[in-house]
Amino acid sequence: MSTATVQDKVATSASGRAGIEMMTITVRVKRFNPELDSAPRWVDYQVEADPTARILDSLHKIKWEQDGSLTFRRSCAHGVCGSDAMRINGKNRLACKALVKDLNPNKPITVEPIQGLPVLKDLVVDMEPFFQAYRDVKPFLIAHGNEPTRERVQSQTDRDRFDDTTKCILCAACTTSCPVFWTDGQYFGPAAIVNAHRFIFDSRDDAADERLEILNDREGVWRCRTTFNCTEACPRGIQITQAIAEVKRALITRRVI
Amino acid sequence: MASGAKGARGTLYRGREGMWSWVAQRVTGVLVFFFLFAHVLDTALVRVSPHTYDQVIGTYKNPVVNLLEVGLVGAIMFHAFNGLRLIAVDFWSKGPKYQRQLLWAVVGLWAVLMLGFLEPMMQHTFHEWFGW
Numbered sequence: 001m002s003t004a005t006v007q008d009k010v011a012t013s014a015s016g017r018a019g020i021e022m023m024t025i026t027v028r029v030k031r032f033n034p035e036l037d038s039a040p041r042w043v044d045y046q047v048e049a050d051p052t053a054r055i056l057d058s059l060h061k062i063k064w065e066q067d068g069s070l071t072f073r074r075s076c077a078h079g080v081c082g083s084d085a086m087r088i089n090g091k092n093r094l095a096c097k098a099l100v101k102d103l104n105p106n107k108p109i110t111v112e113p114i115q116g117l118p119v120l121k122d123l124v125v126d127m128e129p130f131f132q133a134y135r136d137v138k139p140f141l142i143a144h145g146n147e148p149t150r151e152r153v154q155s156q157t158d159r160d161r162f163d164d165t166t167k168c169i170l171c172a173a174c175t176t177s178c179p180v181f182w183t184d185g186q187y188f189g190p191a192a193i194v195n196a197h198r199f200i201f202d203s204r205d206d207a208a209d210e211r212l213e214i215l216n217d218r219e220g221v222w223r224c225r226t227t228f229n230c231t232e233a234c235p236r237g238i239q240i241t242q243a244i245a246e247v248k249r250a251l252i253t254r255r256v257i
Numbered sequence: 258m259a260s261g262a263k264g265a266r267g268t269l270y271r272g273r274e275g276m277w278s279w280v281a282q283r284v285t286g287v288l289v290f291f292f293l294f295a296h297v298l299d300t301a302l303v304r305v306s307p308h309t310y311d312q313v314i315g316t317y318k319n320p321v322v323n324l325l326e327v328g329l330v331g332a333i334m335f336h337a338f339n340g341l342r343l344i345a346v347d348f349w350s351k352g353p354k355y356q357r358q359l360l361w362a363v364v365g366l367w368a369v370l371m372l373g374f375l376e377p378m379m380q381h382t383f384h385e386w387f388g389w
Binding site: 030087089090091110112115177179225226227228229231232239241242245248249 | 274275279347352353
């Protein structure tokens with residue numbers, strides 16, 4: 001059984017370093033230093049890696065032992081904060097969730113910044129356009145009428161309606177996997193639409209129309225070409241294309257259900 | 258230790274069926290557009306004179322144009338069926354969930370119809386090349 005073998009390996013590496021079968025992998029990083037380089041360049045690093053460890057560990061090893069100038073973002077390192085989205089072997093992933101053994105370690109593993117946002121240095125991009133689109137969809141509860149004295153009650157069914165889109169960690173893996181966003185940086189992008197969806201379909205919120213109007217823009221939901229790259233890239237497994245389609249339908253029928 | 262690798266271009270994004278069907282939809286769309294362009298021009302020749310029209314259409318009767326025609330039918334059929342799939346993805350609540358199965362249905366339907374089309378469409382070419 002393959003699962004049993006994997007668990008055995010994890011058990012050995014946790015109990016002591018002796019049992020781990022380490023392997024040498026090549027990590028090919030697309031680097032760019034704005035103070036020295038006129039264009040990005042690929043640099044290969046050889047690293048000793050545990051196949052069951054994450055590619056983030058290899059990046060740490062490079063930074064701590066080989067080249068301290070390697071620059072990337074990471075914070076929690078456990079797939080929660082959404083800081084370390086990068087393009088690994090041609091796909092957007094979180095470096096802290098991509099295991100070496102899943103990335104064909106026999107070949108060089110390519111690591112490059114997410115596409116469509118300006119590269120500041122190495123793997124660090126300017127997230128400001130991404131967060132601007134997020135802010136533009138008003139990602140906060142807007143409720144009119146009398147303030148309730150206790151909590152705003154919601155049925156389980158109403159809560160489930162938007163459960164999927166509450167899981168977003170704003171890592172930008174979806175938005176920067178979108179071919180439309182690559183060529184048209186004005187497009188709101190999947191992440192902003194997901195976070196609009198989270199409030200549009202919330203029964204406690206009163207500003208669905210306002211948000212739908214914002215996304216009715218020519219750079220809004222209608223730019224989506226349903227390539228499903230966002231859905232495949234999302235480290236939280238949010239059905240993003242589905243959420244975007246629901247917003248499209250809400251715009252046509254003018255009904256939020 | 259660090260060593261330079263060739264080329265600083267980024268990798269091709271490894272999208273799956275959804276991304277490649279989108280690329281195919283774009284490519285077939287452009288092909289159909291250029292066909293329509295030529296088609297409008299040659300049909301407009303009827304206004305010049307029916308004889309000129311017949312002459313121009315007559316030049317199409319060769320294997321090379323025949324292959325282009327087969328390509329055109331293929332492009333139109335894929336574009337049309339995948340277009341229906343995209344409508345289903347946007348307007349059928351289960352569309353996004355079954356987008357992959359829908360794509361394989363599109364490809365399957367396309368292949369079956371193409372196979373059926375080939376014989377009647379390429380009769381002339383088959384005759385010219387193989388004497389069938």
